[in-house]
Amino acid sequence: MEKEKITISVEEFGKMNDYATTRVPENAKMSTYSVTMVIIGLIIALSALYTGAAFSQGLSLKEMLIADFCGNLILCFYAGFMGVIGAREGMSVTMIARHSFGKAGSGLISVIVAVSLGGWYAYQCGFFGNTIFAMFPEAGIITEPVIAGIWGGIMMMLTAYVGSKGLEKLSSFAAPLIFVMSLIGMYIAIRNVGSWQDIAQLSETLKQNGSGTMTISTAIVSVVGAFATGGIIQPDVTRFSKTAKQSLVAAVAGFIVVQFIVILAGYVICVSCANSDIAAAMLQILGIWSLLILIFAQWTTNDNNLYSSSLAVCALFPNLKKKKVVIIIGFIAIAVGATGIVNHFVTFLNILGILVPPVGGIIIADYFVCKKMSYQFGQGTKYGFLSITAVITWIISCIIGYFVSFGVACINSMVIAFVTYLVLEMLFKNSPNKKYIGGFYEEDDYGMTTKC
Secondary structure, eight states: OOOOOOOOOHHHHHHHTTTSSSOOOGGGOBOHHHHHHHHHHHHOOHHHHHHHHHHTTTOOHHHHHHHHHHHHHHHHHHHHHHHHHHHHHOOOHHHHHHHHHHHHHHHHHHHHHHHHHHHHHHHHHHHHHHHHHHHOTTSOGGGSHHHHHHHHHHHHHHHHHHOHHHHHHHHHHHHHHHHHHHHHHHHHHHHHHOSHHHHHHHHHHHHHHSOOOOOHHHHHHHHHHTTHHHHHTTHHHHTTBSSHHHHHHHHIIIIIIIIHHHHHHHHHHHHHHTOOOHHHHHHHHHGGGHHHHHHHHHHHHHHHHHHHHHHHHHHHSTTSOHHHHHHHHHHHHHHHHHTTGGGGGHHHHHHHHHHSHHHHHHHHHIIIIISTTOOOOSTTEEEEEEEHHHHHHHHHHHHHHHHOOSSOHHHHHHHHHHHHHHHHHHHTTTOGGGSEEEEEEEEOTTSOEEEO
16 A cells, blocks of 8 residues: 655744754744843853863963953854844854855855764763763762763753754753852852952962963964854854844853853852862862753753754755754764764864854855845745855865964954955856856755756
């Protein structure tokens, strides 16, 4: 007996697949609070605390505050622009890239994003296991690095599996908790030392006794570099914003307020303990409660890594179910991360990280300047196969980002990408058909293509 073919509408398919390849409809949009909490959850990671800890031995309090603020201000602008595009268009970054890079070009971006974020998910699972063991080495098998990496990875995978609603529910609870616990930890640390003035004096002493080689510009690079790829995937979250203003509020709250405070907390806690080991310092200041920050700061960031990686794969293969993609990538990454294999590929992941920031510069230039904030998606939308201007710009920007050591590498490559793309677009302005290799393709609502 022949099986009956089941057909579903575009709307049903989009909802079932968490709108991986279709526009997020108005009835699925989130409140300003929910979007802000998810963005904050994405931003806040253990890396923020570790960044503050790294500054504790090389920067005075004043220098640290300058670096912390400037780095987060740069991220706010960069991620803010990407977030606005996602909010206005209601699409993920890999789908948005089809307008500037073409169908094949955006496919390459999808591969890079999927591999990069999937790789960092694996790395963070292993890092989580090692951190749990460092804090609680005598707690038995449950805190052994491999075991902790496995249960931590599965835990983080759960919200990515549920989708945007899972990210929203967790972040709405965890983001305020992490922020409050950071404030409490900072308050206790200051009280233990005496006052802010005492923290400032102690930081000067630690700086003199330390290597003394860190500069403010180096510290700014550390703040920006830690979230370079995260800025690119802002549309994956802000596509659920009702307005562009919501995404901007989320960016300001996430970077200028929350991440600024969390980095500062990591710095103050380590200075007060005269110990740059943030795990040990937090345990000394907060005791067992430090476990809350440890788990939730990692969870709310790493589930977004897996979520965005799955969206990128779905952009490549539109008929795949996102939940199945999350499970496949998740368990492979957990195995790779827990066993430590991924540690041998950190250099490779860092190289992939160099390839990502120029994508943001190109998309921002194309959307805000060339296309005047107007993209089309869905049935009948035509995309070029491969954009010559985007590819040339991307290659030039990646080379500059890799070899030029002056300033912030990811910002250098983004700015160069923005300017170069606009110049090349001007050159191709009178001959748009020559801009693309392989002609044009017509896109249907599911993301599958037929040649025009």
